[in-house]
Amino acid sequence: MIELRDAAYDYGGGGLALRGLDLSLAPGSFHFLTGPSGAGKTTLLKLLYGELRPTGGAALLFGSDTRAMDRDGVSDARRRIGVVHQDCRFLDHLPVHDNVALPLRVAGGDVASRADDVAQLLGWVGLGARMHARPPELSGGERQRAALARALVMDPDVLIADEPTGNVDWDMSQRLLTLLAELNRMGKAVIVATHDLALIRAAKAQVAARVLRLSGGALSAAGADL
Amino acid sequence: MTPRDRLAAWAEAWLGDRDADRVVPPSGQTAWLTVASAGAMAFLAVFALALAFAAGTLADRWSQGLSDALTLRMPTDATDAQVDAALTILRTTPGVAGATVLDDAAQAALLAPWLGDGVPVDDLPLPRLIDVALGDPGPDVEGLRLRLAGEAPRAVLDDHGRWRAPLVDAAARLRLLSWATLGLIAGVTAAIVTLAAQAALAANAEVIRVLRLIGARDAFVVRAFARRFTLRALAGAVLGTGLGALALAALPGAGDRIGLLAGIGIRGAQWTALPLVPILAAAVAALATRGAAARMLRRID
Numbered sequence: 001m002i003e004l005r006d007a008a009y010d011y012g013g014g015g016l017a018l019r020g021l022d023l024s025l026a027p028g029s030f031h032f033l034t035g036p037s038g039a040g041k042t043t044l045l046k047l048l049y050g051e052l053r054p055t056g057g058a059a060l061l062f063g064s065d066t067r068a069m070d071r072d073g074v075s076d077a078r079r080r081i082g083v084v085h086q087d088c089r090f091l092d093h094l095p096v097h098d099n100v101a102l103p104l105r106v107a108g109g110d111v112a113s114r115a116d117d118v119a120q121l122l123g124w125v126g127l128g129a130r131m132h133a134r135p136p137e138l139s140g141g142e143r144q145r146a147a148l149a150r151a152l153v154m155d156p157d158v159l160i161a162d163e164p165t166g167n168v169d170w171d172m173s174q175r176l177l178t179l180l181a182e183l184n185r186m187g188k189a190v191i192v193a194t195h196d197l198a199l200i201r202a203a204k205a206q207v208a209a210r211v212l213r214l215s216g217g218a219l220s221a222a223g224a225d226l
Numbered sequence: 227m228t229p230r231d232r233l234a235a236w237a238e239a240w241l242g243d244r245d246a247d248r249v250v251p252p253s254g255q256t257a258w259l260t261v262a263s264a265g266a267m268a269f270l271a272v273f274a275l276a277l278a279f280a281a282g283t284l285a286d287r288w289s290q291g292l293s294d295a296l297t298l299r300m301p302t303d304a305t306d307a308q309v310d311a312a313l314t315i316l317r318t319t320p321g322v323a324g325a326t327v328l329d330d331a332a333q334a335a336l337l338a339p340w341l342g343d344g345v346p347v348d349d350l351p352l353p354r355l356i357d358v359a360l361g362d363p364g365p366d367v368e369g370l371r372l373r374l375a376g377e378a379p380r381a382v383l384d385d386h387g388r389w390r391a392p393l394v395d396a397a398a399r400l401r402l403l404s405w406a407t408l409g410l411i412a413g414v415t416a417a418i419v420t421l422a423a424q425a426a427l428a429a430n431a432e433v434i435r436v437l438r439l440i441g442a443r444d445a446f447v448v449r450a451f452a453r454r455f456t457l458r459a460l461a462g463a464v465l466g467t468g469l470g471a472l473a474l475a476a477l478p479g480a481g482d483r484i485g486l487l488a489g490i491g492i493r494g495a496q497w498t499a500l501p502l503v504p505i506l507a508a509a510v511a512a513l514a515t516r517g518a519a520a521r522m523l524r525r526i527d
């Protein structure tokens with residue numbers, strides 16, 4: 001569904017440069033993307049949903065090369081990809097419920113008729129009681145789960161999560177992991193960037209995940225030390 | 227689709243729906259900037275419009291009966307020699323296309339409506355009339371008057387109000403200036419709305435980025451902002467137009483007396499032009515915001 005083919009990304013000015021990236025997110029696949037902070041995990045994920053376009057090689061979203069897509073084409077592809085951003089990225093003036101419903105709204109959907117779905121989704125991530133709060137009032141774990149709910153509201157084929165357990169305690173990270181594994185069992189392709197190796201080890205009991213490591217700008221399968 | 231549905235669909239395409247609007251956080255000072263300046267501009271536009279109408283009315287009134295001819299009235303006791311001399315002067319004056327003495331039959335025809343048929347015109351002491359056709363450009367009427375005074379002292383040159391010609395010209399030019407003023411007002415409104423929209427867009431750059439990230443097309447973002455600015459400009463302009471109309475209605479009426487002031491103000495069918503001011507302001511605001519948003523989106527991602 002989403003593919004990187006010998007993709008490269010260079011911010012220019014001698015900064016981070018990724019090269020030779022090959023990756024295919026097939027339906028039902030689960031990937032961990034690891035590597036030290038600053039290795040380029042976020043950058044690689046941005047190539048997967050078209051926020052960045054590769055400076056070499058190709059990124060294919062549902063068969064279309066992002067460099068050949070127009071702006072509306074990128075928007076339409078993003079509606080099929082759920083993204084949990086590292087910093088969540090909410091609209092702080094809207095309550096959690098509206099933030100979660102926002103992808104429906106921008107896609108021109110009938111938001112009112114989906115209100116129950118949104119409430120149910122919030123209940124599933126454990127935020128049923130918090131849906132009228134504003135994002136700044138949420139704790140780190142609540143923010144991550146709200147971001148997950150927003151990523152799922154369009155029932156995407158692919159779920160991309162960037163450090164979803166970055167600001168949460170161990171118990172909460174386990175709960176998030178369980179949610180991600182459940183989604184993967186429903187057939188969604190999932191990729192999770194994290195520098196938390198303990199989390200990856202803990203996940204092995206729940207999902208058959210491929211673990212990829214980014215270092216020195218290149219992507220490789222992680223060693224047996226995991 | 228009923229016309230009403232079609233209107234609603236059209237309004238939504240241009241204004242965006244309420245939901246799209248809520249996506250952008252409420253903003254304080256740019257909102258008032260837009261409302262207040264649209265109001266002020268609409269107020270000015272009402273007066274420019276009134277001036278344009280007044281100048282038009284004035285030009286029409288003054289140009290009525292303005293003919294391309296003069297009449298030279300020789301005294302009743304003028305000799306043929308004096309008439310010939312006057313004709314010579316007229317025919318050698320630049321700007322005069324021709325000069326003919328009205329013959330008895332033509333003169334009788336002129337008088338018939340007043341005196342009835344069968345009046346022995348020949349027996350009446352009548353002035354001799356010379357019909358003077360004017361070229362384009364016409365003659366220097368004052369110069370002509372002076373030369374005629376030398377040869378035919380008691381002849382009267384009737385110019386049928388040609389002195390008003392420069393006034394008609396001035397009124398027409400005033401009308402043109404008023405329309406140009408309206409154009410400038412529209413331009414300034416567009417500039418102010420563009421600046422206000424740019425400020426709002428820049429303040430909401432993160433909101434726009436988030437919207438794009440979760441799959442909003444450019445058109446959605448544009449509508450979210452355009453709706454606000456269009457409605458604000460509309461509200462301000464309705465207010466400004468209303469105040470301008472009140473001020474016009476409250477101008478001391480000069481009745482039917484002739485004069486520039488008598489012409490200022492809006493009357494009759496001209497009032498129906500006033501609602502066009504807010505509609506135009508809203509259209510200008512919609513276009514300006516769309517332009518600003520489109521440029522902003524091209525810079526983001």
Ligand SMILES: Nc1ncnc2c1ncn2[C@@H]1O[C@H](COP(=O)(O)OP(=O)(O)O)[C@@H](O)[C@H]1O
Binds near residue numbers: 016036038
């Ligand atoms: N917008 C940018 N412009 C230039 N360099 C950038 C930009 N964003 C990230 N980088 C570079 O990429 C590096 C980190 O990339 P990132 O993908 O965020 O890594 P990670 O997510 O693995 O921590 C930074 O050290 C920085 O040098």
Ligand SMILES: [Mg+2]
Binds near residue numbers: 163
């Ligand atoms: Mg990162």
